[in-house]
Amino acid sequence: MRMIPAWLEGWLLRLIGVPAAQSRLVDVCRTALEGRAPVSVLDLGCGSGVYAGLLPFERYTGVDRSRQCIESARSHCRHSGASFQCADVSAFLADDKGPYDLVLMVGLLHHLDDSTGRAVLEASARLLTQGGVAVSVDPVLLPRQRPMARLMALLDRGNHVRTREGYGALVPDALRIHEQRVSGSELRVPQDLLLMVMRRAW
Ligand SMILES: C[S@@+](CC[C@H](N)C(=O)[O-])C[C@H]1O[C@@H](n2cnc3c(N)ncnc32)[C@H](O)[C@@H]1O
Numbered sequence: 001m002r003m004i005p006a007w008l009e010g011w012l013l014r015l016i017g018v019p020a021a022q023s024r025l026v027d028v029c030r031t032a033l034e035g036r037a038p039v040s041v042l043d044l045g046c047g048s049g050v051y052a053g054l055l056p057f058e059r060y061t062g063v064d065r066s067r068q069c070i071e072s073a074r075s076h077c078r079h080s081g082a083s084f085q086c087a088d089v090s091a092f093l094a095d096d097k098g099p100y101d102l103v104l105m106v107g108l109l110h111h112l113d114d115s116t117g118r119a120v121l122e123a124s125a126r127l128l129t130q131g132g133v134a135v136s137v138d139p140v141l142l143p144r145q146r147p148m149a150r151l152m153a154l155l156d157r158g159n160h161v162r163t164r165e166g167y168g169a170l171v172p173d174a175l176r177i178h179e180q181r182v183s184g185s186e187l188r189v190p191q192d193l194l195l196m197v198m199r200r201a202w
Helices: 006-015 018-032 067-076 089-095 114-127 147-155 164-168
Strands: 040-044 059-064 082-086 100-106 128-141 175-183 193-200
Touching: 006 018, 018 100, 018 128, 018 193, 040 089, 040 114, 059 067, 067 082, 089 114, 100 114, 114 128, 114 175, 114 193, 128 147, 128 164, 128 175, 164 175, 164 193
Parallel strands: 040 059, 040 100, 059 082, 100 128
Antiparallel strands: 128 193, 175 193
8 A cells, every 4th residue: 555645755765865875876887787778677675667668678577575566567567578577586586587687686685684785786797788788786885875865775774785896705606797886966865775787617
């Protein structure tokens, strides 16, 4: 059940700059893919599937364990190449064969414990096409952090908000970190986010 009406949620998201941050992330993905549009996209922890409306693709698969999110995604997305599955990401990855040009994990890794996070990245590496990229964004704990940003990270619903090194330690040998960057100005709220762009190591 919705706690607030859709129009108010949309207005609040615009107020804090979420749509602008989402389109910047789409640009990051395009740049990482060296300008070419991804043919196939896997969005792990897709929520209500907002990136299915922002990214170009021929095939998009969104996975989320929240039934409410998946129902919302299905009702909003009209693209014939998009599909949404209500599943735990680990269960989904155990069966899926890919391949994907882009594996997106926006706000996912900080919900996963270390062994699950590592296994999810390992499986993502296996599913990437040659030249494909995996991109993650998560709240991060920093050594010297604005008190409000630290509080935001600690109050996050994800139980595994990590340091930059902690997220880096999840990356398996099968992937190499192409870019790892902290930004404290993505949103108009005090929040520090870590972006990781990963490529197949071989
Ligand atoms: C912070 S939200 C981000 C949603 C979306 N990626 C976005 O940017 O709008 C994190 C999402 O990950 C999903 N999630 C967390 N752990 C998961 C798991 N183990 N399997 C599947 N989905 C998961 C949650 O249900 C939630 O929708």
